[in-house]
Amino acid sequence: MKRIIFVCHGSICRSPAAEFIFKNELKRRGLESEFEVTSLALSNEEIGNDIYPPMKRELDRVGILYERHYARKITMDDYIHADLIFYMDDSNKRIISYLLNDRDNKIKPIYFYTDDVYEIEDPWYTDNFSKVVSQIKRCVNDILDNIS
Numbered sequence: 406m407k408r409i410i411f412v413c414h415g416s417i418c419r420s421p422a423a424e425f426i427f428k429n430e431l432k433r434r435g436l437e438s439e440f441e442v443t444s445l446a447l448s449n450e451e452i453g454n455d456i457y458p459p460m461k462r463e464l465d466r467v468g469i470l471y472e473r474h475y476a477r478k479i480t481m482d483d484y485i486h487a488d489l490i491f492y493m494d495d496s497n498k499r500i501i502s503y504l505l506n507d508r509d510n511k512i513k514p515i516y517f518y519t520d521d522v523y524e525i526e527d528p529w530y531t532d533n534f535s536k537v538v539s540q541i542k543r544c545v546n547d548i549l550d551n552i553s
Contacts, residue, residue, distance in 0.1 A: 406438075406439060406440065406441055407439060407440050407441070407488045407489070407552065408440075408441045408442075408486055408487045408488045408489075409427065409440060409441070409442045409443075409487070409488065409489050409490075409491070409548075410442075410443055410444070410445055410479065410483060410487045410489070410490045410491070411423035411424050411427070411442075411443075411444045411445075411490075411491050411492075411493075411515065412444070412445050412446065412447055412479055412490060412491070412492050412493070412497060412501060413444075413446070413447065413492070413493045413494075413497060413525075413527070414446065414447055414448055414450070414496070414497065414500075414527065414529075415446050415447075415448055415450050415451035415454070415476060415529075416444050416445055416446035416447075416451060416474075416476040416477070417446075417451045417454050417455070417456055417457040417460070417474075417476055417529075418456070418457050418460045418527065418528050418529055418534075418537070419493045419525055419527065419528070419537060419541065420444035420445065420446070420493070421444045421456045421460070421471070421474045421476075422456070422460055422463075422464060422469075422537065422538055422541055423444060423491065423493075423515060423541050423544075423545060424442050424443060424444035424474075425464065425469050425470065425471040425472075426464075426469055426538070426541050426542055426545050427440075427442050427545045427548075427549075428442055428470075429469050429470055430542075430545055430546060430549055431549070434549065434553070436549070436553055439553065444474070445476075445477055445478065445479040445483060446476045446477060446478045446479065447478070447479065447492075447497055447500040447501055447504065448478065448500070449478055451476040452476055452477060452478060453475055453476060453477075454475070454476045455473055455474050455475070455476075456471065456474045457529065459528070459532070459534050460528065460534055460538075462534070463534035463535055463537075463538050464538065466535075467538055467542075469538075479501070479504065479505070481505060484505045484507075484511065487511055488511065489511055489513065489552070490511050490512045490513070491512075491513055491514065491515040491517070491544075491548070492512065492513075492514055492515065493514075493515055493524065493525040493527070494514075494524040494525060494526070494527070495524060498512075498514070515541065515544045515545075515548070516540075516544050517548075518544070518547035518548055518550070518551045519543055519544045519547045522540050522543060522544060525537055525540050525541060525544070
């Protein structure tokens with residue numbers, strides 16, 4: 406089983422969207438039993454909080470199923486048990502490099518396999534939830550095309 410973690414700053418917008426988009430795509434491809442997927446935070450700011458309501462509305466709009474989410478900060482134990490960890494932007498990259506020693510080269514940008522996406526902007530600040538979900542969907546499909 407492959408263990409995948411998506412991370413973003415607070416884990417209330419981008420990383421839970423990526424988690425549930427990934428899970429929806431796994432189901433569509435019949436691969437649910439081959440992966441364990443979660444989303445985590447890089448900060449303590451939103452610990453325990455659910456997905457931000459505007460992100461839920463966008464996931465509903467595009468037909469992505471999700472469940473109650475509890476933001477939690479990533480730990481070294483999470484790193485040890487993960488096969489791959491995907492972050493969203495350069496700010497996330499800097500923070501995760503302070504939190505974890507990537508001795509096993511597990512940490513990559515979510516757009517690692519996607520040629521024309523560089524960073525997934527934080528819709529908390531930009532209010533561009535539609536663009537973010539669209540970009541995450543493309544990145545998730547490219548990830549699955551390359552690792553499954």
